[in-house]
Amino acid sequence: MSGTDLASDRLADALQRVLATEHAAVWAFGSLGAATSQSATPELFARVGRAWEEHRGRRDRLHGLLLELGREPVGSEAAYTVPSPIGRPDDVERAAVRVERAGTQAWAFLVASTTGGTRRWAAGVLTELAVSAVRFGAEPEPMPGAGDLLPR
Amino acid sequence: MPTPSRRTALVVSGLTLGLAATGCGQATTRPAAVTESADTSLLQDARADLAGAAALVRAVRRAHPSLRPRLAGLLQAHRTQLQVLDPDGGTRGTVAPEVPDEAPEALRSVVRAEERLARRLVTWAVAADSGPLARALAASAAGVSQQLATLGAEAR
Numbered sequence: 001m002s003g004t005d006l007a008s009d010r011l012a013d014a015l016q017r018v019l020a021t022e023h024a025a026v027w028a029f030g031s032l033g034a035a036t037s038q039s040a041t042p043e044l045f046a047r048v049g050r051a052w053e054e055h056r057g058r059r060d061r062l063h064g065l066l067l068e069l070g071r072e073p074v075g076s077e078a079a080y081t082v083p084s085p086i087g088r089p090d091d092v093e094r095a096a097v098r099v100e101r102a103g104t105q106a107w108a109f110l111v112a113s114t115t116g117g118t119r120r121w122a123a124g125v126l127t128e129l130a131v132s133a134v135r136f137g138a139e140p141e142p143m144p145g146a147g148d149l150l151p152r
Numbered sequence: 153m154p155t156p157s158r159r160t161a162l163v164v165s166g167l168t169l170g171l172a173a174t175g176c177g178q179a180t181t182r183p184a185a186v187t188e189s190a191d192t193s194l195l196q197d198a199r200a201d202l203a204g205a206a207a208l209v210r211a212v213r214r215a216h217p218s219l220r221p222r223l224a225g226l227l228q229a230h231r232t233q234l235q236v237l238d239p240d241g242g243t244r245g246t247v248a249p250e251v252p253d254e255a256p257e258a259l260r261s262v263v264r265a266e267e268r269l270a271r272r273l274v275t276w277a278v279a280a281d282s283g284p285l286a287r288a289l290a291a292s293a294a295g296v297s298q299q300l301a302t303l304g305a306e307a308r
Contacts, residue, residue: 104294111290112283120278123290127270130294131301140225140298142232146291149236 012071014113015062018122021106022059023076028099029055035086044089048096051132055103058125065118093137100133101144108145191285194276198289199234199243205269205296206230208249212262216255222307223262226299233292259307263300270296 029052038045066073085091107129110122130144143149209227213220234241252258273293280286 104291108287108291108294111277112287114283116278119286119290120274123274123277123286123293126290127274127294127297130298134298134301138298140229140295140302142229142295143236143288143291144294144298146287149288149291150232151235 008069011114011118012066012069014110015066015069016071016074018106018110019059019062019066020074021103022055022062023074024080025055025099025103026052026059027076027080028095031082032086032092032095032099036089036092041089044092047132047135048092051096051100054128054132061121096136097133097138100129100136101138103129104133104145106145190281194279195237195285196243198273198276198292199238201269201272202230202234202237202292203243204247204249205265206234207244208251208265209262211249211251212258215251216258218255219259222259222303225302226262226266226296229295229299233295236288237292259303263303263307266296266300269293270300 029048033045033048033052036045036048063073086095104126107122107126111119111126114122126145130141133144134140141147206227209223209230213223213227234243250261252261270293273289273296277286277289277293280289
């Protein structure tokens with residue numbers, strides 16, 4: 001296997017892992033949207049809807065990148081575990097924080113695994129997810145997605 | 153091949169170890185090599201900018217005690233980021249911070265400096281040869297952006 005092939009395999013592997021995370025996020029935010037009342041909590045409903053749209057966009061772009069590499073993109077699972085009890089707005093926000101934080105880890109991994117324009121995109125998404133987590137009520141972190149680097 | 157500085161070696165080593173602990177399949181995706189000569193300069197710039205941003209936050213908090221609570225998280229974030237990126241702690245900001253007399257303008261000066269810092273951290277992340285270093289820089293940019301989000305629109 002050539003160095004180019006190996007690099008391509010590594011990139012594809014990283015993209016597949018992040019795509020799997022995005023499939024789960026799309027599903028999770030779909031569930032959270034269904035559990036959120038547009039009339040009772042319109043602002044939360046709108047935030048959840050935006051997050052769902054953004055995750056769908058990222059999923060579709062990852063899908064396209066993998067096709068460009070000649071790889072078969074991983075599909076979504078038939079179902080995912082419901083993030084947590086999501087009966088109240090607080091539950092929805094907590095679940096959204098968990099999804100976005102999981103996303104920061106995946107996209108930070110993609111930053112480390114890519115170069116150039118794809119890395120720039122990954123770094124941008126990492127910031128978007130980190131800010132989204134805060135808007136859903138997360139405490140800020142010094143290095144979202146890279147908590148393993150922090151001093152113990 | 154140039155010999156990397158001790159501090160660069162420490163950071164790259166630390167970041168590599170950190171990456172190995174994330175459980176994201178690094179065995180197959182870790183960048184094969186770290187071009188330390190290129191990343192040394194980039195890392196020095198990032199450290200200097202982070203130290204400069206932290207110095208401005210400290211100066212603003214000293215000059216305007218009313219802003220201390222709002223800027224506490226930002227200062228702590230920079231301290232932690234510097235602990236990761238500059239474990240020896242030797243970097244200082246290159247320019248003495250100028251603090252506006254009025255608290256709202258001082259806060260806006262911090263926001264402008266942090267927005268610039270976040271953009272530069274992303275630029276360095278993209279330019280880094282080392283994937284682990286890129287991850288640390290991009291994560292630091294995301295951490296700065298989180299702090300900016302908590303400061304609110306009125307700070308702009």
